[in-house]
Amino acid sequence: xxxxxxxxxxxxxxxxxxxHLSTHNRRVCPRCGGTGxxxxxxxxxxxxxxxxxxxxxxxxxxxxxxE
Ligand SMILES: [Zn+2]
Numbered sequence: 001x002x003x004x005x006x007x008x009x010x011x012x013x014x015x016x017x018x019x020h021l022s023t024h025n026r027r028v029c030p031r032c033g034g035t036g037x038x039x040x041x042x043x044x045x046x047x048x049x050x051x052x053x054x055x056x057x058x059x060x061x062x063x064x065x066x067e
Contacts, residue, residue, distance in 0.1 A: 009062050029053035 028034040032050035040046040
């Protein structure tokens with residue numbers, strides 16, 4: 001019974017870690033600065049979607065490190 005509890009705790013911890021990494025291990029996109037858009041190089045008042053984060057304003061950084 002103790003072994004079963006231990007395995008259950010390990011599974012819960014593993015799931016929590018994966019969820020934690022997937023939701024918190026991200027940072028503001030350094031390319032667009034969190035706007036999700038970049039100004040067009042030709043016409044400054046027009047915008048295009050940021051290719052780095054694809055408009056989501058966040059990029060994933062493994063282990064919290066900068067990419
Ligand atoms: Zn971006």
